[in-house]
Amino acid sequence: MCKLPSKSKIYSLTSSMCKYSAIVSRWRISFLTCRHEYDANATPPSWVKMALPIVVVCWRVSTCRSRYLLTKVSTGSSFSTRLHSSANDGDGLLSALSRRGVLKDAFPESAAQVQLPQLLLAGPQCVYCGFDPTADSLHVGNLLAIIGLLHFRKAGHDVIALVGGATASIGDPSGKTAERERLSSEVIESNIAGIRQNLECIFTNHELYFCQNSPKLGTVTVLDNDSWYRRWNMISFLSEVGRHFRMGTMLSRHSVQTRLKSPEGMSLTEFSYQVFQAYDFYHLNQQYNCKIQLGGTDQLGNLMSGHEFIHKVTGQEVYGLTVPLVTSSAGDKLGKTAGNAVWLNRDRTSPFDLYQYFLRQPDASVGRYLRLFTFLPLAEVDHVMEQQQRDPGRRPAQRRLAAEVTKLVHGKEGLESAKRCTNVLYHNSLQALEQMSDAELQELFKEAPFLEMLIEPGTTVLEACRQAKAIPDGARGYSMVSEGAVWINHNCVHNPEQVLIRGQHILTNGLTLLRVGKRNYYILKWLGL
Numbered sequence: 426m427c428k429l430p431s432k433s434k435i436y437s438l439t440s441s442m443c444k445y446s447a448i449v450s451r452w453r454i455s456f457l458t459c460r461h462e463y464d465a466n467a468t469p470p471s472w473v474k475m476a477l478p479i480v481v482v483c484w485r486v487s488t489c490r491s492r493y494l495l496t497k498v499s500t501g502s503s504f505s506t507r508l509h510s511s512a513n514d515g516d517g518l519l520s521a522l523s524r525r526g527v528l529k530d531a532f533p534e535s536a537a538q539v540q541l542p543q544l545l546l547a548g549p550q551c552v553y554c555g556f557d558p559t560a561d562s563l564h565v566g567n568l569l570a571i572i573g574l575l576h577f578r579k580a581g582h583d584v585i586a587l588v589g590g591a592t593a594s595i596g597d598p599s600g601k602t603a604e605r606e607r608l609s610s611e612v613i614e615s616n617i618a619g620i621r622q623n624l625e626c627i628f629t630n631h632e633l634y635f636c637q638n639s640p641k642l643g644t645v646t647v648l649d650n651d652s653w654y655r656r657w658n659m660i661s662f663l664s665e666v667g668r669h670f671r672m673g674t675m676l677s678r679h680s681v682q683t684r685l686k687s688p689e690g691m692s693l694t695e696f697s698y699q700v701f702q703a704y705d706f707y708h709l710n711q712q713y714n715c716k717i718q719l720g721g722t723d724q725l726g727n728l729m730s731g732h733e734f735i736h737k738v739t740g741q742e743v744y745g746l747t748v749p750l751v752t753s754s755a756g757d758k759l760g761k762t763a764g765n766a767v768w769l770n771r772d773r774t775s776p777f778d779l780y781q782y783f784l785r786q787p788d789a790s791v792g793r794y795l796r797l798f799t800f801l802p803l804a805e806v807d808h809v810m811e812q813q814q815r816d817p818g819r820r821p822a823q824r825r826l827a828a829e830v831t832k833l834v835h836g837k838e839g840l841e842s843a844k845r846c847t848n849v850l851y852h853n854s855l856q857a858l859e860q861m862s863d864a865e866l867q868e869l870f871k872e873a874p875f876l877e878m879l880i881e882p883g884t885t886v887l888e889a890c891r892q893a894k895a896i897p898d899g900a901r902g903y904s905m906v907s908e909g910a911v912w913i914n915h916n917c918v919h920n921p922e923q924v925l926i927r928g929q930h931i932l933t934n935g936l937t938l939l940r941v942g943k944r945n946y947y948i949l950k951w952l953g954l
Contacts, residue, residue, distance in 0.1 A: 561619035562770030590651035678726035706731030780843035
């Protein structure tokens with residue numbers, strides 16, 4: 426039998442439950458969204474009378490060590506810090522990931538520090554992470570969660586990448602200030618195909634280029650949660666699944682509270698999202714014996730919902746792990762540049778642009794990013810950073826970071842393409858220009874017109890420029906060439922009557938890179954050579 430708390434204990438519990446950074450003093454209690462001056466000697470107001478039974482119940486559940494009280498992970502120190510200092514896991518996977526900074530929090534906290542390391546050491550486990558297809562490509566902000574799965578797979582554990590074909594129609598409110606626009610089924614199907622391609626490409630590249638010394642890789646499974654939701658109807662789902670969720674717990678989630686306080690409010694559709702993510706975890710637990718869910722820090726509330734639901738229904742202990750939200754030195758989300766994401770799909774962000782994005786990272790961030798986004802041993806990361814300190818002008822750390830990430834996302838061919846484009850654009854390399862394909866030139870010079878032109882004997886520089894509409898007709902165009910405003914394959918031309926020469930004006934790949942002024946590029950592909 427649990428002993429009921431004293432009145433002062435109730436006040437203490439009430440203040441600790443409050444999620445609104447409440448100011449609690451001897452004479453004032455801030456309980457949830459209500460604030461009321463309360464005299465301890467006076468008759469309690471009605472709202473306090475209503476609140477006290479709730480607090481008593483929560484206190485009893487907590488005191489009796491019930492597994493159903495979902496308490497927030499301690500903010501005093503991160504899970505990775507505590508795990509790193511713990512000897513229970515030895516030099517295991519979780520310790521390694523914590524040293525790299527890949528893991529931030531875990532739920533339930535105490536069990537994750539003791540039981541989870543033992544579970545991972547006992548044999549191969551199943552780990553999953555979800556990705557909603559709200560666009561036709563993942564972006565750099567999703568990359569750390571994928572890398573987390575890759576670390577588990579490299580350690581011999583099976584991983585599931587779950588694409589939310591069903592939940593994309595609902596929309597995750599976590600971290601959002603407004604409800605997402607509803608997507609059509611055709612758009613969702615197209616997005617699923619793009620994200621599946623991202624995931625398969627990254628997992629393949631990781632296996633080819635980063636797992637040579639791994640004794641045994643775990644399996645990879647890419648699923649779409651629409652495959653099981655299509656078998657449900659609304660009444661059955663609410664009757665069988667919805668009865669296990671409590672409104673008070675769902676309302677207490679940070680993502681819900683934030684949206685409820687916003688001018689836009691929150692729809693029932695978004696409010697139900699945590700139920701569906703919890704059921705996803707349950708389904709994977711039943712079908713694949715999945716006991717670990719990986720997600721961003723903004724997913725902690727959804728991870729808690731999954732833990733509670735599975736334990737209520739099955740009695741099993743399952744775990745949630747979060748990866749940190751990676752921000753730049755300016756505090757912006759990594760992968761966001763003036764509102765535009767850095768995508769993992771080549772059609773949206775070329776290998777060159779991805780390479781340059783990481784090459785431009787500041788010195789203050791590059792060491793952390795090497796630990797997070799590469800699979801380099803930590804001793805090698807330290808060595809690279811020593812080189813960086815000795816010669817920061819050469820940016821060896823940024824170059825290594827850019828190369829490792831580009832190879833993971835786009836493979837060796839993508840990395841070589843990024844380096845060729847870098848040499849062409851910034852080092853005026855004629856050799857690199859000759860090795861470039863049509864697609865690479867179009868990726869590098871996105872705004873440049875790509876023109877197919879028939880070569881005729883005696884074609885001059887002036888005629889080529891006019892045929893490409895790069896210069897005006899008449900004397901003005903002639904003067905632009907003679908005055909040095911026209912460049913062909915990185916070389917300035919001054920003679921408008923110069924006949925085009927193969928190997929000089931026309932490269933061995935049949936292309937000519939024409940520039941007029943400082944920024945106006947034209948790509949000419951010659952036919953009939």
